[in-house]
Amino acid sequence: MTAGTLSAGLAFIRNAARRVSAASGWLGRWFKDLMPKGLYARALLIIIVPMVVLQSVVAFVFMERHWNTVTRRLSQAVVQDVAALIDIYKAYPQDKDRTQLRRIAQERLGLVVDFLPVNDLPPPGPKPFFSLLDQSLSVQISRQIGRPFWIDTVGRSSVVEIRIKLDDAVMRVYAQRGAAYASNSEIFIFWMLGTSSILLIVAVLFLRNQIKPILRLADAAESFGKGRDAPDFRPRGAREVRRASLAFLEMKTRIERSIEQRTAMLAGVSHDLRTILTRFKLELALIGDSPEVEGMRKDVDEMSGMLEAYLSFARGDSGEKAQPTDMEQALEELRSDAERHGHAATVTFHGLPVVIVKPAAFKRCLANLVSNAARHADAIAITGHRDHRYLTVTVDDDGPGIPLEMREEVFKPFLRLDDARNQDEGGSGLGLAIARDIARSHGGDITLGDSPMGGLRATVRVPV
Ligand SMILES: Nc1ncnc2c1ncn2[C@@H]1O[C@H](COP(=O)(O)OP(=O)(O)OP(=O)(O)O)[C@@H](O)[C@H]1O
Numbered sequence: 001m002t003a004g005t006l007s008a009g010l011a012f013i014r015n016a017a018r019r020v021s022a023a024s025g026w027l028g029r030w031f032k033d034l035m036p037k038g039l040y041a042r043a044l045l046i047i048i049v050p051m052v053v054l055q056s057v058v059a060f061v062f063m064e065r066h067w068n069t070v071t072r073r074l075s076q077a078v079v080q081d082v083a084a085l086i087d088i089y090k091a092y093p094q095d096k097d098r099t100q101l102r103r104i105a106q107e108r109l110g111l112v113v114d115f116l117p118v119n120d121l122p123p124p125g126p127k128p129f130f131s132l133l134d135q136s137l138s139v140q141i142s143r144q145i146g147r148p149f150w151i152d153t154v155g156r157s158s159v160v161e162i163r164i165k166l167d168d169a170v171m172r173v174y175a176q177r178g179a180a181y182a183s184n185s186e187i188f189i190f191w192m193l194g195t196s197s198i199l200l201i202v203a204v205l206f207l208r209n210q211i212k213p214i215l216r217l218a219d220a221a222e223s224f225g226k227g228r229d230a231p232d233f234r235p236r237g238a239r240e241v242r243r244a245s246l247a248f249l250e251m252k253t254r255i256e257r258s259i260e261q262r263t264a265m266l267a268g269v270s271h272d273l274r275t276i277l278t279r280f281k282l283e284l285a286l287i288g289d290s291p292e293v294e295g296m297r298k299d300v301d302e303m304s305g306m307l308e309a310y311l312s313f314a315r316g317d318s319g320e321k322a323q324p325t326d327m328e329q330a331l332e333e334l335r336s337d338a339e340r341h342g343h344a345a346t347v348t349f350h351g352l353p354v355v356i357v358k359p360a361a362f363k364r365c366l367a368n369l370v371s372n373a374a375r376h377a378d379a380i381a382i383t384g385h386r387d388h389r390y391l392t393v394t395v396d397d398d399g400p401g402i403p404l405e406m407r408e409e410v411f412k413p414f415l416r417l418d419d420a421r422n423q424d425e426g427g428s429g430l431g432l433a434i435a436r437d438i439a440r441s442h443g444g445d446i447t448l449g450d451s452p453m454g455g456l457r458a459t460v461r462v463p464v
């Protein structure tokens with residue numbers, strides 16, 4: 001039985017804990033959604049929140065303790081004076097028209113007193129919004145005098161009016177507001193807001209300067225990723241940002257150097273091999289004509305074709321600079337090329353045509369896709385679409401397409417699906433690999449899918 005209770009209790013606790021953690025996860029997500037996403041806004045928030053909290057606490061303590069107490073003391077003193085005047089009024093009825101009383105009030109206490117015929121007090125006036133004075137005066141009057149009274153702390157701003165109903169008259173007293181009320185609080189608030197806005201302005205200016213180098217680094221990294229240059233990028237700002245910038249620059253030079261090395265090596269290889277192949281062709285030509293020689297000549301031709309294809313793949317887009325290119329025109333050229341080779345091709349383009357790409361490389365990328373479509377299909381449709389973030393070019397055809405499970409495979413160099421089908425057409429299986437390489441060097445990619453025309457749809461998307 002105890003074991004049963006224990007396990008029930010444990011289950012309850014576990015359940016409760018799960019619920020709390022779920023709620024806290026939800027709360028955390030909600031909080032995360034609410035928070036600003038930018039570093040700038042976050043940093044500002046980090047400054048503003050503690051400042052507001054600090055100032056609120058200070059203001060609250062000040063109001064609550066200091067201001068309240070002072071106001072209470074001050075109105076207490078005023079009410080004490082009024083009570084004394086009432087005592088004089090009662091104790092010295094021989095002072096017929098109350099000149100002495102008035103004189104004492106005016107000269108010694110700074111209060112203007114007169115007497116109204118006894119009648120009902122006016123209805124209570126509107127309470128001021130910030131009714132600290134009203135409140136503390138009322139409390140003091142009822143405590144010290146204990147007679148019906150009426151006060152007006154709103155009416156004439158620098159003067160407070162108090163009426164007290166006596167047995168045979170209504171005593172009206174005008175007191176200086178400053179005598180009853182600690183009025184320096186406005187100044188306090190003014191200073192508080194003033195200094196915090198100065199702090200805020202300083203923080204905004206400083207923060208902007210701190211965040212600028214981070215943004216610059218992000219921009220430089222982004223444009224390097226898209227295969228563009230960031231010529232005027234220099235490490236700046238705080239030490240950590242500078243370190244990150246330096247690391248980025250080093251990485252960039254390392255990558256560039258390795259590309260350069262690859263290009264140089266390829267140039268050497270291609271030169272050497274081409275020389276040998278040329279020599280070979282020459283020797284074949286000297287031997288004369290026979291069926292064997294004809295076969296060898298074909299092999300050599302094929303070999304040099306493959307060599308060229310391989311070299312252009314390995315070379316990538318090295319050395320070419322990105323520059324503004326008219327995409328609409330480039331697509332139009334592809335279409336007319338395809339048409340010249342006897343294929344029905346259409347082209348459409350939406351959006352601003354000028355895009356920053358490496359012109360020759362990007363054209364080669366698209367030309368590879370179009371030549372694939374031309375090899376496998378009759379009708380080709382090229383569409384370009386450019387919005388504020390991406391340039392998307394799709395090449396559709398009505399050919400056999402590529403089965404779903406092969407759509408990643410075909411990007412591998414030297415992989416051909418139709419090896420057996422059309423060996424003589426001499427594809428090397430590098431077209432898609434090169435095209436993807438180029439798209440990626442622009443920070444984009446190529447995907448394959450089904451075309452509404454029935455064949456393959458190849459989609460190139462690069463950021464603009
Ligand atoms: N539009 C297409 N329709 C059907 N199959 C395609 C299409 N495009 C490519 N393929 C298939 O993908 C394979 C790889 O294409 P890839 O362009 O890489 O090489 P290739 O065209 O054979 O040779 P290369 O482009 O180097 O001359 C092709 O062999 C072909 O089987």
Ligand SMILES: [Mg+2]
Nearest residue numbers: 368372431432
């Ligand atoms: Mg191809």
